[in-house]
Amino acid sequence: MSKLQPWRDHQPGKTTPTSPYVGTGEEAPLGYATGWVMLLPLADLPPRSVRTVRLNGGDVVVYRTTTGMVRVTRPFCPHLGAHIGHGGHVEGEAIVCPFHGFSFSTDGVMCKIADGYDALPSHRTLQLMHHTESAAAIYVWTGQGEPTWPLPELLPPGSTTPTYSTVELSSHPQELMENSVDLRHTRVLHNFEDHRFIEEPVGDGPHYRYRVTLRRRFPPFGRLTADISVILYGLGVLRAYMKLPTLGLTFSAVMNNRQIAPWRVHLIMGTSMAFDLDPTGPARHLTPAMRAKALRILSPVNHHMMMLDLMPDLPVWENKRYTAPPHLAKGDGPIGHMRKWAEQFYDEADRKAQNARHAAEQE
Incomplete structure (x- = not known):
């Protein structure tokens, strides 16, 4: 591996880290853990912005409405599967799919018909994820269902913005x-x-x-x-x-x-x-x-x-x-x-399924 550059050059996408498990046929010995995970600082998500963030082998989409409400969702439109993070945009308090123009409200429900359609498709909602804010950043819950424990404010009063x-x-x-x-x-x-x-x-x-x-x-x-x-x-x-x-x-x-x-x-x-x-x-x-x-x-x-x-x-x-x-x-x-x-944060079945998916992606 080449000599490490100063930390400021070690940004996502600008390095190619080696791994002792890449190309060996070995499974990664630890799977994805359940818990709170930081997605990005609030400062990186101004109102009306949409961001795609990698998490546990896939994408999640984070967006902020015109009034500043934050939402985190799985990336695919329930209509025909378009990736909301690639071309989707915010209109008021809704996010709009880039493929057919259907809009979704902050509860994930499809709320506005697109041009050329007569009625909203039934039972079409985005897969919203539980999120919270702390230390001027957005965190998402990676487990199934409701979070089983809260994430508190991580900074003491009077602290500078991180x-x-x-x-x-x-x-x-x-x-x-x-x-x-x-x-x-x-x-x-x-x-x-x-x-x-x-x-x-x-x-x-x-x-x-x-x-x-x-x-x-x-x-x-x-x-x-x-x-x-x-x-x-x-x-x-x-x-x-x-x-x-x-x-x-x-x-x-x-x-x-x-x-x-x-x-x-x-x-x-x-x-x-x-x-x-x-x-x-x-x-x-x-x-x-x-x-x-x-x-x-x-x-x-x-x-x-x-x-x-x-x-x-x-x-x-x-x-x-x-x-x-x-x-x-x-x-x-x-x-x-x-x-x-740390054992409490893993599900063995999830780990095996994760490794199987990753192996298939590499073929």
Whole structure:
């Protein structure tokens, strides 16, 4: 594989990641997981816009009405199967099929007849998907039926609007999540001087929580000790809060893993910042205007440094194999514990069907 370019060049469609399972006849060892998955930032979907997003081997269509209502739907028109995302457009509060011009309301029901027709076809609706908004982004539920758990607001009050960057990888959401509890690799790849769990990982239904302390240089802030609280919401979303009391700042990172095909994933990293308004903290003397100006300056620097810090992981993720069972050494993180927790998000029948479909597509 060629040498990795700076993170800003690792955009979807601009890389050709290798995969240890492509061309080998082997099935991908992990299937599609159920849960909340980020589709795109709200800023990328202005009113009257229509976007197509890859998800779990297929397309979903995201659109926003004139008044700003967001809807997520399976892509095919129930009339004669046209792809709504390729040429479909918004008129008022409806989306219009590009093939015959039928319109669909925000509840997915066909609501307007096209020119040349006498009556609406009966029982024709789009397949809307459950979605929610958090951290200035749109998330979709990938499971069947109603969501079985909610996704909360991921950012603390007072945070800046997140900055998002996307990397395309030949990997899997579970592999990326396991990396977060593998503290030993942070010394090798990220030059951390100290790394340990303050609170051991605990699985709580669809949530996986832990707290760590890490010490290293954080340019441009110098050598700092960070207290990081982490929560996983299924295998699609990781939220990390990092407090730096000496600066009076809280850094937030939201790592989103959207699987687009077997062993291919879009990693969408969002970063945000906020001041800790502790009345005894170092930010207590700053006026609101001073805090806002400081965040405008520091936020892009923070995002750039966070993405650069991600770079050493990319060639490892793109080229590694999933080892099951893991051959752990004394001192490794709780990878086995996390894998046991992750089992709840898979359906074995779905995994086998997914691999069969993918094999057929490659023939």
